Amino acid sequence: MSGPNEDKNTQLSSHFFGDLLDSIIVDVASECHRIAKLGLDRNLEEEEEEMRLSVQARARVADPSNSSETNTKYVVDIFGQTHPSVATEIFECMNCGRSIAAGRFAPHLEKCMGKGRKARLKVTRSSTAAQNRYSRGSPVSAYSPYSNSTSTNRLSNGTPSVAGEEYSNGTYEEPWNKT
Amino acid sequence: MTRKHSVNRPPTPDGAEDQGNEPILQEIINIKLIESGEKERLMEMLRERLIECGWKDEMKALCRAYVKKKGRNNVTVDDLVHLITPKGRASVPDSVKAELLQRIRSFLTSAAL
Numbered sequence: 375m376s377g378p379n380e381d382k383n384t385q386l387s388s389h390f391f392g393d394l395l396d397s398i399i400v401d402v403a404s405e406c407h408r409i410a411k412l413g414l415d416r417n418l419e420e421e422e423e424e425m426r427l428s429v430q431a432r433a434r435v436a437d438p439s440n441s442s443e444t445n446t447k448y449v450v451d452i453f454g455q456t457h458p459s460v461a462t463e464i465f466e467c468m469n470c471g472r473s474i475a476a477g478r479f480a481p482h483l484e485k486c487m488g489k490g491r492k493a494r495l496k497v498t499r500s501s502t503a504a505q506n507r508y509s510r511g512s513p514v515s516a517y518s519p520y521s522n523s524t525s526t527n528r529l530s531n532g533t534p535s536v537a538g539e540e541y542s543n544g545t546y547e548e549p550w551n552k553t
Numbered sequence: 554m555t556r557k558h559s560v561n562r563p564p565t566p567d568g569a570e571d572q573g574n575e576p577i578l579q580e581i582i583n584i585k586l587i588e589s590g591e592k593e594r595l596m597e598m599l600r601e602r603l604i605e606c607g608w609k610d611e612m613k614a615l616c617r618a619y620v621k622k623k624g625r626n627n628v629t630v631d632d633l634v635h636l637i638t639p640k641g642r643a644s645v646p647d648s649v650k651a652e653l654l655q656r657i658r659s660f661l662t663s664a665a666l
Binding site for chain 1: 578579582583586592595596599600603609612613616617620625626628629630633634636637638641642645650653654657658661662
């Protein structure tokens with residue numbers, strides 16, 4: 375191994391290493407840029423809002439007046455059951471891995487899988503005239519498995535993003551008829 | 554380290570005379586790296602190591618913080634590249650760097666020179 379060649383090798387190796395590293399840096403930057411632009415990353419405002427709403431949800435659930443037995447505060451369904459105002463079970467979101475209260479799952483998924491409004495507008499909407507009646511068997515709603523007990527409470531919360539739009543657009547399934 | 558700075562040497566067509574034939578050598582090696590598939594392998598290896606050691610997460614965190622500060626619609630890829638390049642280059646773990654350099658060297662000695 376001759377001296378100059380070794381130096382040359384070292385220099386070349388460093389050059390190529392730098393090359394590889396620069397490429398990877400550009401890749402990472404590009405990926406982060408994409409995530410930022412598509413709103414896929416949970417940025418701080420959203421996290422804070424989700425935390426706040428989660429805390430709210432848990433407080434409602436912990437409230438002693440929310441027993442799951444007979445409760446005059448809440449609507450009774452056709453089987454005579456009352457549901458707690460916010461579904462209490464905690465799941466792990468399969469998309470981002472966070473622990474989310476079931477009652478907060480739908481709005482969370484909205485944000486988690488893509489920016490809320492855009493994601494929901496992809497679902498086809500029938501005419502606004504066809505309201506609750508029409509929505510019973512709607513196969514289209516993306517949230518059917520999730521939103522079981524949340525809808526009425528979305529209304530009472532006045533959270534506009536979920537309750538208002540869906541009711542006025544009509545294809546959102548009837549909350550209590552969902553099986 | 555330009556060693557072929559000969560005055561008598563005729564000018565090369567692409568005007569690279571002041572750098573000697575180093576860029577050309579680099580080019581040749583680069584081509585060999587690519588053609589043999591070694592460059593791809595090295596890239597994947599480096600990527601993997603950088604993920605394992607948390608380097609990528611650090612870079613992503615830097616990017617996220619920047620995006621949060623600037624607002625996501627005001628950020629360009631270029632901004633992010635300039636943001637993470639200095640830190641990125643400096644924070645590669647020595648072991649990772651050594652491993653890659655070693656691998657590149659073996660390639661150089663076996664294939665090029």
